[in-house]
Amino acid sequence: MWGHPVEFHAQISSTNARAKAWARSGAAEGALVVADHQTEGRGRFGRSWEAEAGSALLFSVVLRPQIEPAKAALIALMAAAAVREAVAERAGVDAAIKWPNDVLVGGKKLCGVLAESWLEGGQLAAVIAGIGVNVNQKAFATDRATSLFCLTGAPCPRFALLGDILTGMHRRYQALVSGDSSALLAECRQCSATLGQEVVLRAGSTTVRGRAVDIDSDGRLVLDTADGLVRALAGEVSTAEEMV
Numbered sequence: 001m002w003g004h005p006v007e008f009h010a011q012i013s014s015t016n017a018r019a020k021a022w023a024r025s026g027a028a029e030g031a032l033v034v035a036d037h038q039t040e041g042r043g044r045f046g047r048s049w050e051a052e053a054g055s056a057l058l059f060s061v062v063l064r065p066q067i068e069p070a071k072a073a074l075i076a077l078m079a080a081a082a083v084r085e086a087v088a089e090r091a092g093v094d095a096a097i098k099w100p101n102d103v104l105v106g107g108k109k110l111c112g113v114l115a116e117s118w119l120e121g122g123q124l125a126a127v128i129a130g131i132g133v134n135v136n137q138k139a140f141a142t143d144r145a146t147s148l149f150c151l152t153g154a155p156c157p158r159f160a161l162l163g164d165i166l167t168g169m170h171r172r173y174q175a176l177v178s179g180d181s182s183a184l185l186a187e188c189r190q191c192s193a194t195l196g197q198e199v200v201l202r203a204g205s206t207t208v209r210g211r212a213v214d215i216d217s218d219g220r221l222v223l224d225t226a227d228g229l230v231r232a233l234a235g236e237v238s239t240a241e242e243m244v
Contacts (some may be wrong), residue, residue, distance in 0.1 A: 004032035019060035073219035082168030091153035203235035
């Protein structure tokens with residue numbers, strides 16, 4: 001399975017940055033970068049990702065999927081689905097997937113996924129799937145984040161959880177690269193924190209308002225707007241509650 005080879009860093013700027021450089025120098029699919037602490041952890045849109053040293057699960061895996069570039073968005077959903085399953089089985093926590101890349105519990109962020117890819121010759125050269133899970137942190141500066149410890153009152157073994165997540169990712173990935181994303185899409189729809197909500201989608205300078213009604217076969221969010229259906233490949237989604 002993935003994790004061969006693996007690098008562990010007590011401290012690193014960013015697991016995604018290291019995995020990306022490793023991939024560009026020829027790292028095989030499944031190469032894994034794990035860190036106990038990140039000094040420059042990033043989320044989507046360049047946002048910082050902060051976690052106490054030794055408390056979070058922080059890792060990035062190099063993937064080289066032979067799929068259409070348009071379907072690369074499914075990688076982030078695949079990772080989020082694997083995290084959702086793992087925290088349910090390992091810690092008994094019922095989580096939901098916020099399109100396109102977060103795992104939430106009670107509206108609070110438990111996990112973020114940052115999937116970064118690039119093309120060579122019109123084909124996907126690699127996708128770096130970076131994942132940060134709040135595991136044993138006991139308090140947060142914001143009331144919109146949570147951890148497994150906050151939710152259960154008990155510590156969770158981070159690297160056992162890592163194994164659970166990688167196993168779930170690998171199983172979904174095998175189906176995805178074989179051309180069958182139906183089970184993944186069904187799971188993401190069923191466990192979605194976004195579908196059925198009135199949302200605001202911001203993508204660059206564009207803002208779209210509507211009801212999230214579906215996730216299509218390419219992983220795009222389908223919004224029912226006043227001007228008809230809109231399909232978004234990426235963007236920042238906010239519900240009315242999150243905008244308060």
